[in-house]
Amino acid sequence: MQRLLGWLAGVTDASLLGVPRFFGLIYGHIDHRLPLGEAWRAALRRRLPAHAGWQHALGGVTYLLFLILIGTGVLLSFYYRPSPQEAYYSVQYLESEISFGWLVRNVHFWAANLVMVAVLLHLLYALLTAAYKAPRETNWLVGILLLLVLLAFGMTGYLLPWDQWAYWTTSHELSALSQLPVIGTPVVALLRADEVISGATLSRFFAFHVIILPWIALLLLGIHFQIVRKYGIAPPLSGAEAQPGEPFYPQHALRQLIAVLLTIGIVVTLAAMWPRTLSEHADPFALAPEVQILWFPGAVLQAASHHLGGWGLGLLLVLAVLLALLPLLDRSPERRPLRRPLITVGAVLLVAGVAVLSLVGYRIPEATSPTVSVSPPQAPPTPADSPAGAPRGQTP
Amino acid sequence: MTQEGDGVRNWDFWDWCLAGLLAVTATLTVVVVGLYAVPRAPLVIPELQTALRVGRLDEMPPNSARLERWGRELILVIRSSGNELSAVAAVSPQDGCLLGWDAQVQQVLSPCSHLVYSPRGGVVAGLSDRPLATYPVDVRDGVIYIGKQR
Structure with a gap:
């Protein structure tokens, strides 16, 4: 007992240094069993290839934006209520009553847009530098799957504020998806869970957005990082063997840190300068006069389906399949972009096409709003349910 | 970041600037999240x-x-x-x-x-x-x- 007290007095003396000393004692035991310090030092000392530069920060930026989305998403879930009666008011309450609620929500919104830009640039760089070629084909495929998961994240998250823009944009997207041959109708039935977008749809989208998709994304990210760690970054374009360069710390860490601070700065600035305002409460009986699609892949989908109909969506689907199969289609060892003109031109056209389509599909005029035939309601909506001037007999 | 000898590094002015910026960002994030999480009068519909x-x-x-x-x-x-x-x-x-x-x-x-x-x-x-x-x-x-x- 005396020895125990003596030991306790030794490790928890009353001086100011007692507290850090006590934690140091705990950390010592943890570090003894799990050599975290050594792992940390090994990660910092790990040498990157000599050709690693700023262009490789894009992957890190994408991951950072994904982390921002997780962080702000968790914060949003503190106040968000996923029911048609409460969702809109809970977002309004969050924006008007909660300290920095507007900032958290708009950072989430802008990060969701910027992550897609970062992913597309990451994909463009991988295409131009032939990073999809052996032995990194699996990582390319995982990357394409991650892109699809991010698209699903955006689509399911867009409905959650339950305002008119969210309601009708999702209505457009589901209507467009239903045009896909064979799979369109069952997929839309699975997602919508009702004849029209309703509380059942909101519950399903919420479950996908905050439970199912995050787990899939984390799994795919884990595989993505593991493969990058195993095979390293793609070799130089010259085809020469990658030469070992400097350790990760300090030069690469510094570069990544600058990219992190710049990204955070851009996201916060955009959130403060151009917030995503709420429109009216969602009303299935009143078409919004004009719907602004504020998530750019949604605008791309809208533009493709509006101008090309089912063919436009089929084209996007074929494009996704072609991208996934690219390692099988291009097996030559050549990596220089100018020696692969087809892929290079295709990559540039892909990014340019996405940019143009997102601008074209940004606004949906009322005339193009979709209609889905449903059984006529037993009783017409009362004037209180449907504002004056709202079109009748046209339901989502 | 300047390097002296084998693995010994001294932080220069820009390193301190960057570290300061990172510390400010981290502090602001903690403050924002803290204030955000403080419960207010609950939403009543x-x-x-x-x-x-x-x-x-x-x-x-x-x-x-x-x-x-x-x-x-x-x-x-x-x-x-x-x-x-x-x-x-x-x-x-x-x-x-x-x-x-x-x-x-x-x-x-x-x-x-x-x-x-x-x-x-x-x-x-x-x-x-x-x-x-x-x-x-x-x-x-x-x-x-x-x-x-x-």
Whole structure:
């Protein structure tokens, strides 16, 4: 007992240094069993290839934006209520009553847009530098799957504020998806869970957005990082063997840190300068006069389906399949972009096409709003349910 | 970052600037998240409330009434001289006028068309056969609550 007290007095003396000393004692035991310090030092000392530069920060930026989305998403879930009666008011309450609620929500919104830009640039760089070629084909495929998961994240998250823009944009997207041959109708039935977008749809989208998709994304990210760690970054374009360069710390860490601070700065600035305002409460009986699609892949989908109909969506689907199969289609060892003109031109056209389509599909005029035939309601909506001037007999 | 000898590095001015910027960003993030997480008065959506808290019973003397708003509805909560509690719509369905409690006659009156209602909403006098909507009233731990319209 005396020895125990003596030991306790030794490790928890009353001086100011007692507290850090006590934690140091705990950390010592943890570090003894799990050599975290050594792992940390090994990660910092790990040498990157000599050709690693700023262009490789894009992957890190994408991951950072994904982390921002997780962080702000968790914060949003503190106040968000996923029911048609409460969702809109809970977002309004969050924006008007909660300290920095507007900032958290708009950072989430802008990060969701910027992550897609970062992913597309990451994909463009991988295409131009032939990073999809052996032995990194699996990582390319995982990357394409991650892109699809991010698209699903955006689509399911867009409905959650339950305002008119969210309601009708999702209505457009589901209507467009239903045009896909064979799979369109069952997929839309699975997602919508009702004849029209309703509380059942909101519950399903919420479950996908905050439970199912995050787990899939984390799994795919884990595989993505593991493969990058195993095979390293793609070799130089010259085809020469990658030469070992400097350790990760300090030069690469510094570069990544600058990219992190710049990204955070851009996201916060955009959130403060151009917030995503709420429109009216969602009303299935009143078409919004004009719907602004504020998530750019949604605008791309809208533009493709509006101008090309089912063919436009089929084209996007074929494009996704072609991208996934690219390692099988291009097996030559050549990596220089100018020696692969087809892929290079295709990559540039892909990014340019996405940019143009997102601008074209940004606004949906009322005339193009979709209609889905449903059984006529037993009783017409009362004037209180449907504002004056709202079109009748046209339901989502 | 300057390097001296083997692995020994000294931080230069820009390293300190960057570290400072990172520290400021981290601190601001913690402050924002902390303030964000502090609970505020909870969101109340009147249409979804199952009951409305009127107030403590001892704050409402006998033979008095209180006007309460529940979403779009106006409700007159009455405590009669016999200590009986009741709650009725505070707007007359006949003329759309705001009703008032007359303590002298202990009836609910419409000033627009001289309609008289009982504390339980029935028509006592006047050219109307439409009684007032009524609400259930309950007292729990000395607090008056009213429920959804019957």
